[in-house]
Amino acid sequence: MWCANDWADADVALHHLEREFFAAGAPDVAPLVLNKLFVVGECIGRVTEVEAYTRDDPASHSFRGRTNRNSVMFGEAGHLYVYFTYGLHHCANIVTGHAGDGQAVLIRAVEPLVGTEQMIRRRGRGTNIADGPGKLCQAFGIDIDLNGFDLCSGLRACILDDGHAPPEVPIVTKRVGIRVATDRLWRWSVRH
DNA sequence: AGAGTGATGGGCT
């Protein structure tokens, strides 16, 4: 189990993001997740790119209502919605809003900070380790077994705030990899 | 620009 004492700079104050943080709408929550720490097991990365998906959004899995696959999106905020796609990749989302809303924030990229060696081993390469939604799931060992995991329940998988504020001026662009509702500016990333 | 990969769900019969 990772603990705060393992953090390279013992002076940083860490706090665990609580459920209330995720209770707003996905387009409001998403940019606030930038620069937070995404923790899964012993792997930690700083979130650098996110997208929002909502119920009234034709690009969202929840658009056509609740199904077995997307049921976690309709549950309590702060849980992880993981799905398998394109026959090979997993993607990780944070459920937002209130139960029944059907919305989530897709974590698209992180900067590896802790557990980098394991990420490289899992990815089978030393570059571009976690700069894509499928890549970061492979690097962090996220698969369908983590679907529904409560990120507000402990340190095994969670979002931590180490005092790095979200960027004052994030890069805001159209979402990528979708074929509908491509006009919504619901992708946020940090400058390099 | 395209191949690889497999679960999902909508539309049928």
Place this chain on the structure above:
DNA sequence: GCCCATCACTCTT
């Protein structure tokens, strides 16, 4: 039930 287009992707050419 079955068929099959679709898919919030990655890597290589």
